[in-house]
Amino acid sequence: MSGPDPARAATIVDVARAAGVSRQTVTRAVHDMAGISPATRARVLAAARDLNYHPSRFGRGLVKPAARTLGLLVGDLTNPYYAELASTVLRLAAGRGWNVVMAEPGSAADLAGGADAVVAFTGVAFDPPSPAAPNLPVVEIDPPRTHPGHGRVEFEREGATREAVRHLLGRGVRRPVVLDLLGSTSRGRAFVEAFRAQGVDPFVADRGAGWDDVRPHAPDAVVAFNDLDGFRLLRDLARAGVAVPGQVRVVGVDGLGVGEFVTPRLSTLAIDLAEVARSALDLVVELRGDRSTDRGTDPVRVVAHRFVARDST
Incomplete structure (x- = not known):
């Protein structure tokens, strides 16, 4: 088997092949790490010297960092x-x-x-x-x-969810739609339970549902699965000429900073x-x-x- 091309710098693969070990063993040897025998370490270092191999500074920083x-x-x-x-x-x-x-x-x-x-x-x-x-x-x-x-x-999320539901009901919401990952115990369940505790039974749709999908239920509020879905709903409602919050109120979940810069600004469940x-x-x-x-x-x-x-x- 021929050796490495003298026109290029030797690599860790070249050293491993010459010493008959794995690349991980070469790494342990050249960085003085535990886990290999003294004889193996000596064989690897000899191969590295013969091939004029120098480990990269980047690799050395990952393997043996000065800081955690x-x-x-x-x-x-x-x-x-x-x-x-x-x-x-x-x-x-x-x-x-x-x-x-x-x-x-x-x-x-x-x-x-x-x-x-x-x-x-x-x-x-x-x-x-x-x-x-x-x-x-x-x-x-x-x-x-x-x-x-x-x-x-x-x-x-439960406390903030109950607060959001009280906020919506206090503004006259009676036909909410909750978008959720159907068939899973997801964040939408807390909204459904909070609405039902107040005597309101929301319609639950898949998180990917758009305004055209939920419009037949005549919702006066939509709780999106997350803020990104909330932004999408705001866009769809604007295109459909539906006033927010005049006709439909929208709530997101996640508290993305960009929610302050959309129109209208998105109400949300935020976290620090x-x-x-x-x-x-x-x-x-x-x-x-x-x-x-x-x-x-x-x-x-x-x-x-x-x-x-x-x-x-």
Whole structure:
């Protein structure tokens, strides 16, 4: 087998091939990490010297960081909801002297060797690469289901939901429509229960329903699944010549900052993203300080939404 092309710099693959080991073993050897025998380390370093191999500064920073490295999994950065939270985590983590490596949920395994802890805000259940990192501290934000051993930042929406319903009923709403993920225990259920507790039975439609879909029910209010759907409804109502809030009132969920800049401004269930990020980072510290498996209960922080009444209601 021929050696590397002398016209190009040697790579980690070249060293691994010459030493007869994996790339991970090369990484451990050149960065003086535990997990390999002295003989293997010596063989790898000899191959690296022979090939004049120099690990990249970027790779060295990920493998052996000077500061704590936090892996941040974010569901969809094209959705401002995730982007706003990610931006807040980055800012607060930097204030604590932490490095942050971001990845999509499908790349979770890539974080196992390069992160000291993981914060996951994906909207889906997160199963970490436990065989690769059995003691990796993981904190999930608003997870759809609990995972033993993980820290959790849970969102409490019920109080703000009841306040939003009282606000709508106080303005004469009697035929609300709630858009939700049908067939799941989602955020819309809290709105339905709050309306029913006040003697009003809302019509429930799929979150993707548009104004043309719900118009036959003659709604005087629509609760969108999230703010993005609320913005879409405001657009559709404007195109249909329906006055908001005169004929139909609209409420979103998430509290996106851009809701202040649409017309009319969207009423919403908002949450303090700085408090969410701080809670997640505090849980990371707590988990790193307690690796025991018999802790009894997983660490949890609860952050409550608040109802913000704007022009759309």
